[in-house]
Structure formats: structure tokens, C-alpha cells
Amino acid sequence: MKKHIFSSITFLLISFFLFNCTPTAKNDIEKKDTFVADNYTKQEVDIEMRDGIKLHTTIYSPKDTSKKYPILMQRTPYSSAPYGEGKLKPKIGPNVHLMKEGNIIVYQDVRGRWMSEGVYDNMRAYIPNKKENQSDEVSDTYDTIDWLVKNVENNNGNVGTWGISYPGHYATVSTIDAHPALKAASPQACIGDFFFDDFHHNGAFLLSYFRAISLFGTYKDTPTDSAWYSFPKMNTQDQYQFFLDKGPLKNLNEYFQYDKLDVAGTEKKDRIDDFFWKEIVEHPNYDSVWKSKGIIQHLDKVPSSVATMIVGGWFDAEDLYGPLETYKAIEKHGKENYNTLVFGPWDHGKWARNTVKNTVGNYYFGDSISLKFQSEIETKFFNHFLKGSGDKNSGLPEAYVFDSGKLEWKSYDSWPPENATKESWYLSDNQKLTADKKSNSAIKFISDVKRPVPYSEDIKTVFTPRKYMTDDQRFAARRPDVLVFETDILTEDYTLAGDILAKLKVATTGTAADWIVKVIDVHPADVKENNEGLQDHLKMSNYHLMVRSEVLRGRFRNSFENPEPFVSNKKTDVNIKLQDVFHTFKKGHKLQIQVQSTWFPLIDLNPQTYVDNIYKADEKDFKTQTHTVFTDSSIEFSVLK
Incomplete structure (x- = not known):
């Protein structure tokens, strides 16, 4: 394995998306915390999928082997790093409580990302009736869970999935045609459909996400432990003027021509090398490409054996549509499902922060709101379904929502409330x-x-x-x-x-x-x-x-x-x-x-x-x-x- 390199690009990626890779604030990452090293062993494996592609998977197992533990898994396009023997995440799992009480924590690079084999597809389409050796993210999740419960020592046979943003999408995916061992899933700020989340809002292009395009659209077909993409340089501190001066959207194509010169040394002005930008440009309407990538329309395939807790923030600029529509779709189709909603006064992923003061931008909503969620809601959810009786009497409300005007939590038996x-x-x-x-x-x-x-x-x-x-x-x-x-x-x-x-x-x-x-x-x-x-x-x-x-x-x-x-x-x-x-x-x-x-x-x-x-x-x-x-x-x- 190559020496792992965390470039400045990768650090930027983590700064903005990384509530997905670890649920701690930057100051927590920088602390010398030896809890994981003292209490967990790390194993890196490549798990073979049904079509032969191998997905890189990191497993943190408690050193105390006197009892069996559930498996908590996150699948991510944002790297399961750090890679290599003796290199550990400073924090693991959805929150510090679940880390400290003992769980088998698993991270996996999804197909085509980082150290996993294959070619990445942004919001890879679900294949409802797969033929032999056909794979999608649903089958990749199923195959991974199947391998884990059969091969990881001291697991109790129960698996939970979680993730924020894109990893939240993969948590949603895990619930479709779910493996029998999957008992609980918590999609958080989960992408539901790229025509309404993140890069589009009701068909309007989120120009402000322009610099993130290459993160998802730069081609790679071999495993790597360092960043293979780069972000466009704007060379200004005034984005309003930058885009105004650029003019029509087609003038941004130059930022997605990674090899600008052909063999004759001439510039290819019309070529687009970034496959995600090309997809956006060539599909301006809600056509079969975008529809196939959406996951909301497939949530009638979530079995009642999987408990779900959908989490989001009222002030999440990236993914507000996704978690709300995910909850509503499961609720609509899964009348017998345990399906709950948690929404607080957060922006993207802030419920995973370990900070006391809860603000979004200029506005202060109170203290310890995220900490309360982690200790009293999230931990209780996973423990009940992975270590407890697993029945529907979890002690948690159907809808646990924060009134952002009164600055207080409320519990309801349905969302929206019946009255x-x-x-x-x-x-x-x-x-x-x-x-x-x-x-x-x-x-x-x-x-x-x-x-x-x-x-x-x-x-x-x-x-x-x-x-x-x-x-x-x-x-x-x-x-x-x-x-x-x-x-x-x-x-x-x-x-x-x-x-x-x-x-x-x-x-x-x-x-x-x-x-x-x-x-x-x-x-x-x-x-x-x-x-x-x-x-x-x-x-x-x-x-x-x-x-x-x-x-x-x-x-x-x-x-x-x-x-x-x-x-x-x-x-x-x-x-x-x-x-x-x-x-x-x-x-x-x-x-x-x-x-x-x-x-x-x-x-x-x-x-x-x-x-x-x-x-x-x-x-x-x-x-x-x-x-x-x-x-x-x-x-x-x-x-x-």
C-alpha cells in the first residue's frame, strides 16, 4: 500500500463534508485522544462483491472479547481513512456514547471511491430485478453485511447503518431489499434525489455548488489512498462578481476539461471530461437519468424488520428535501414499519458536533441541543434495536422536532401533527x-x-x-x-x-x-x-x-x-x-x-x-x-x- 497522503484538498473535503467521516468538530480531531487505540483493534479487508469487485472496508472491534457486539456500519464516498496499520480514527461511530460503550464499528469506501475497486457512479441507479452478477449499491450493502456477520468475530448478528449527507444516502440504500441482519438504519441529511437535493432545487442549478462538482465527477478506476481530483480555483474573494463576470453557464466548461490539450497540442474547447458536470449539462430536465438515480420512489421496498430513524436539520442548505421525503415515503408505504423523524435547529450535520453552543450562521438556538440528541435519542435508538428487545416500544416518539421559534423540543405521534x-x-x-x-x-x-x-x-x-x-x-x-x-x-x-x-x-x-x-x-x-x-x-x-x-x-x-x-x-x-x-x-x-x-x-x-x-x-x-x-x-x- 502506498504511503497515505492527506492532501490539502482532502482536508478541505473533510472540512465541508466530513460530518460524514467522523462526527466530531475540528478541535476534537486535533486532540490527542487515545480511547480508540486503547479499546479497539483495527482491521482492513477487501470484501468481494457478487460481480468480483472488491470494496475496501475498515473494521474497529472492541478489545474486550468477553461479550458479543452489534455492528454499526457507514458506507461513504468520502474515504474510510486513515489507511494503514496503526493508523486510527480519533473518534468512531455515530457518537461518543456508542463508541465508549462498545460496538463493532465499520467504515467502507463505496464502489469506485478511494481504496475500493470499480468505477464510481454518482447516485448509482438501483436495479430492482437484478440478473446474476449484476450489482448496485443495494447489493453491495447486502453482500458487505453478509460477509461481516459471517466473518467478524464476537458480533451478535445485528447490524445498524448510519451516515450524514452522502453516507446518509447509503444508509437509506441499506434498507431496500435489506439483509436479514440489518435491524436499524439512521439516514441523516440523506440525499433523496439530485434534481431536488444539493445540486438542484426544483430544477434550478445550485451554482454555488460549482466547486464541488469535480469531487464527484473526476474519473478513477484504480484504488488510491490520496485525492485524485482537484477543485476549481476562483482567484477571488467575491463569488457574486466572479459568476457575474463569467456569464453563461457554458463558460464554466473550461473548469471541467482536465486534459485541455489533445495529442496535437490544440485545446479542446467543447470537451467536458468531468462525467458529473457532463451529466448535468446534457440532462437539464427531470429525465430518465435523474429519475433512475432517485431513491425516494423505491422506499416501498423497506421491510418492516428494519427500524428507521430519519434525522435532519431545519436549516440544512444541502439536504432538506431528502430526509423529509424519505420519512414520508417510508411512512406511506410501510404501515407496519418502525419509522421515526428527528429534526432540530441545525445546518448540515451539526447534530453530530460535540459543541455546547448551537448556532446556525448568526442565529443562536440554545445550548447542548446536539449533545442531547446524541445521548438521549440516537444512542437509545441503536441500543434498543441492536442490543435490546428490538420491539416497537423503544421509548422514543414518532416525531421529535424542535420549534425554531419557541426554541424548544416537542414530541408528536405523527408528522405533521394530526391537528x-x-x-x-x-x-x-x-x-x-x-x-x-x-x-x-x-x-x-x-x-x-x-x-x-x-x-x-x-x-x-x-x-x-x-x-x-x-x-x-x-x-x-x-x-x-x-x-x-x-x-x-x-x-x-x-x-x-x-x-x-x-x-x-x-x-x-x-x-x-x-x-x-x-x-x-x-x-x-x-x-x-x-x-x-x-x-x-x-x-x-x-x-x-x-x-x-x-x-x-x-x-x-x-x-x-x-x-x-x-x-x-x-x-x-x-x-x-x-x-x-x-x-x-x-x-x-x-x-x-x-x-x-x-x-x-x-x-x-x-x-x-x-x-x-x-x-x-x-x-x-x-x-x-x-x-x-x-x-x-x-x-x-x-x-x-
Whole structure:
């Protein structure tokens, strides 16, 4: 084996994605903790799959062999490192409690990643009726579990899977056509469908994820213990200006031509070497490629013998769709399944941190929230199904959810709660959000392709954006191309619990447009305290907390499979589903809705002139247009009385 090299690229990868590789904060990683070395032995094996491909697997077994232990497994594309004899992770398992009480902890590099053989496929499609020697991630998981329970000493025959983000997706995969030994799975921030998670939101491309493309699309067909990919260099600290200057998306192709010169020494301007970027460019619509990669539609194949606990964060910028839709799909198809939901006031993977203070961006939600989850929920779940009786009387609620307005946990027998009802509020003149439809007037604004609305007022570059999910939205509310509608000051608490549907009535002078809706909690002006960590230019007085937001690429308003242009100046229905919230707008606050058409560079810039494929649009296609929102538009909330 080559000497293991953790390059700066790999460290960057771990910094952003690595709640997936180890559940500790950076300062914990840097501590000299000898617990794993003192209490575990490490073994590295290559497990052969049914088609002959070998997957690199690292097994940590307790040194105390006086009893048998369950197996807790994570499959990951982000490396099961460190590789090599005597090199150990400083922390293993989902949390410190499960590590210290003793479990067999397993990490595996998925097919085509790091030290595993084969060629990687991003969100490899599930094959429902496999022929002999056909493999997918479902069969790879099954074959791995089968080998582990037969070959790892002192295992009790029970297996659990967990993971955050992409490893969360593989935890979901483990539940489909599951091995009989799999008793518990906890998909956390799990990817559900790449047309709605991570790189797309309702068909709009997440331009802000541009630098992460090569992480998943750089070709490799041999095992390696060091990074084989590199990230594009932006050479600026102003990402807004960088992407504005770059212009159409096709101008980014140059960053995905890894071998720019052919044998004659001439540049191949049109070639795309990155297979993930090529997939995105060539498949702008929700076609068979994206559908085949989605996992939500296969969750009718989760047996009742597998208990699931789906975990997510209300302010997770990467994967909010995935865990919510995963829970709902299992709930829909598995009436006899033990299936629970945990959602807290976290961004991507923060529930795995060992920090006391829980903040997302500028906003403080309380202390020890993640620690409480780890000790009282996650550990209890795995212990009950892997070491205990394994019946449905786990002592845990069906839905354990954090009210991000009241700052408190609540337990419910279902999600959304059974007593949640639908209420509609209407957009009205004079920036009012009213309970009654009062007019049918038209509010116009200019959507300037040279001055798109920023998603953040921060001047910086980020690898994947997270902080904006709780950012103060005053900067946007004060732009003429952002429409604002808000209630009067609330005289009593108003709790939203469930999904939100924006029913917009719009028109445009062009033939294409994106539509963005944001739900904002406007804090009272007399709030004096400012939490530690608040950016210097902000105050909590009148803070505009973004509670939920979503975009719909307008061409997909009727079908994600078959896009269509707008008819210029024609009033048109655009319905946007916003993911679930659990938030109380407290007495003295206001509920605000913002409507806009650009959100840059979180999402790419719409030409506002219809083209078949935006990834191939030319500069001439981008035109400033005037958009209209009609005041018979409404927002439908799920309200908990």
C-alpha cells in the first residue's frame, strides 16, 4: 500500500463534508485522544462483491472479547481513512456514547471511491430485478453485511447503518431489499434525489455548488489512498462578481476539461471530461437519468424488520428535501414499519458536533441541543434495536422536532401533527399579508440580469453555502426587485408545522423566469440582546430571520419532465412547494413573505428568454425583463393551533 497522503484538498473535503467521516468538530480531531487505540483493534479487508469487485472496508472491534457486539456500519464516498496499520480514527461511530460503550464499528469506501475497486457512479441507479452478477449499491450493502456477520468475530448478528449527507444516502440504500441482519438504519441529511437535493432545487442549478462538482465527477478506476481530483480555483474573494463576470453557464466548461490539450497540442474547447458536470449539462430536465438515480420512489421496498430513524436539520442548505421525503415515503408505504423523524435547529450535520453552543450562521438556538440528541435519542435508538428487545416500544416518539421559534423540543405521534390545519394568506397592496383576498391588482418589478438579487450580503467565496439559511433578510427587503408582504404585529403566537405551498399568480414580459419565495420571522424592534457571534453590522433589533425559502425554475411549473416557456404578459399560475417547517412566530413578531426572481449566485441566472437548455445558453439570450405578481396570489401554511 502506498504511503497515505492527506492532501490539502482532502482536508478541505473533510472540512465541508466530513460530518460524514467522523462526527466530531475540528478541535476534537486535533486532540490527542487515545480511547480508540486503547479499546479497539483495527482491521482492513477487501470484501468481494457478487460481480468480483472488491470494496475496501475498515473494521474497529472492541478489545474486550468477553461479550458479543452489534455492528454499526457507514458506507461513504468520502474515504474510510486513515489507511494503514496503526493508523486510527480519533473518534468512531455515530457518537461518543456508542463508541465508549462498545460496538463493532465499520467504515467502507463505496464502489469506485478511494481504496475500493470499480468505477464510481454518482447516485448509482438501483436495479430492482437484478440478473446474476449484476450489482448496485443495494447489493453491495447486502453482500458487505453478509460477509461481516459471517466473518467478524464476537458480533451478535445485528447490524445498524448510519451516515450524514452522502453516507446518509447509503444508509437509506441499506434498507431496500435489506439483509436479514440489518435491524436499524439512521439516514441523516440523506440525499433523496439530485434534481431536488444539493445540486438542484426544483430544477434550478445550485451554482454555488460549482466547486464541488469535480469531487464527484473526476474519473478513477484504480484504488488510491490520496485525492485524485482537484477543485476549481476562483482567484477571488467575491463569488457574486466572479459568476457575474463569467456569464453563461457554458463558460464554466473550461473548469471541467482536465486534459485541455489533445495529442496535437490544440485545446479542446467543447470537451467536458468531468462525467458529473457532463451529466448535468446534457440532462437539464427531470429525465430518465435523474429519475433512475432517485431513491425516494423505491422506499416501498423497506421491510418492516428494519427500524428507521430519519434525522435532519431545519436549516440544512444541502439536504432538506431528502430526509423529509424519505420519512414520508417510508411512512406511506410501510404501515407496519418502525419509522421515526428527528429534526432540530441545525445546518448540515451539526447534530453530530460535540459543541455546547448551537448556532446556525448568526442565529443562536440554545445550548447542548446536539449533545442531547446524541445521548438521549440516537444512542437509545441503536441500543434498543441492536442490543435490546428490538420491539416497537423503544421509548422514543414518532416525531421529535424542535420549534425554531419557541426554541424548544416537542414530541408528536405523527408528522405533521394530526391537528395541523391549512390556512391561506394573501399577498396584498401596500406590502400587506392578509387573511382575506382584498384585491386583484398587479405589482411589477424589473428583473435586471446585470444586477441579480444576492442570496447573501457577505462578500466572500464558499465551498458550499450554509449560513444564508438563517441570514438577516433586511438587505433583500430593501431592494426594489424583491417584493415584501407582511402581517401586522402578531397579537398571539402563530405556529407553522408542516409544508408550505406558495400559489403565485405571475406574468413576465419575457418567456422564462425563476420564482423564489422566502418566509421570514421579523423580530420586534425593541429586542436589545445580541447573541455572541452575531456579525458586527447586525443587531437582533428587527432581525429578519429566514425560516424557509425555495426556488422553482418557472419552465417546470407544470412538469419537471417537459418544460415550457411562459407566454409573454400572460397571467400564469406558479405553485412552489416549500419544505416543512416547525416554527412559532411569537407574539410581537411579524410574518413576512418575500418574492423575487433572482437569487445569485446561490442559483444560476435564468436568461429570462426561453432556451431548450440553459447550460448551453448564449450571452445574447440573457435579457432584463419586467415581472408581475398579482395580489390574488396566496401562501398556504400548515398551522398548529
